[in-house]
Amino acid sequence: xxxxxxxxxxxxxxxxxxxxxxxxxxxxxxxxxxxxxxxxxxxxxxxxxxxxxxxxxxxxxxxxxxxxxxxxxxxxxxxxxxxxxxxxxxxxxxxxxxxxxxxxxxxxxxxxxx
Numbered sequence: 001x002x003x004x005x006x007x008x009x010x011x012x013x014x015x016x017x018x019x020x021x022x023x024x025x026x027x028x029x030x031x032x033x034x035x036x037x038x039x040x041x042x043x044x045x046x047x048x049x050x051x052x053x054x055x056x057x058x059x060x061x062x063x064x065x066x067x068x069x070x071x072x073x074x075x076x077x078x079x080x081x082x083x084x085x086x087x088x089x090x091x092x093x094x095x096x097x098x099x100x101x102x103x104x105x106x107x108x109x110x111x112x113x114x
Contacts, residue, residue: 029067030060041084057090064088 030037037060044056064070064087074087074096081094089096 028069028073029063033063037085044085044090053090057085057088060085061088 040056040060044053047053047056067073070087074089077086077091078094082091083093084091091097
């Protein structure tokens with residue numbers, strides 16, 4: 001077990017990294033969908049049924065699947081401790097909580113079944 005304490009500079013480093021990633025995301029596929037995206041996040045947060053939450057994530061996946069900044073978006077969500085929808089996934093305190101990312105076996109299976 002590693003008992004080395006976390007670096008006191010880590011929060012600063014993470015904040016700088018998140019800011020730099022924000023610049024990269026200026027051309028993200030969701031850039032002009034703020035109102036729609038916020039409504040999806042609210043619907044996801046308010047829905048207790050995991051199947052319905054998964055459907056909301058499926059809706060954003062349609063947008064995220066066209067975005068060249070998917071990896072940067074996921075990294076920013078994780079680095080920033082984001083809670084909400086990002087990078088075709090739901091996050092809680094920077095950790096993905098609901099579905100695998102685009103290109104996973106589950107999403108490929110879902111496309112074939114449709």
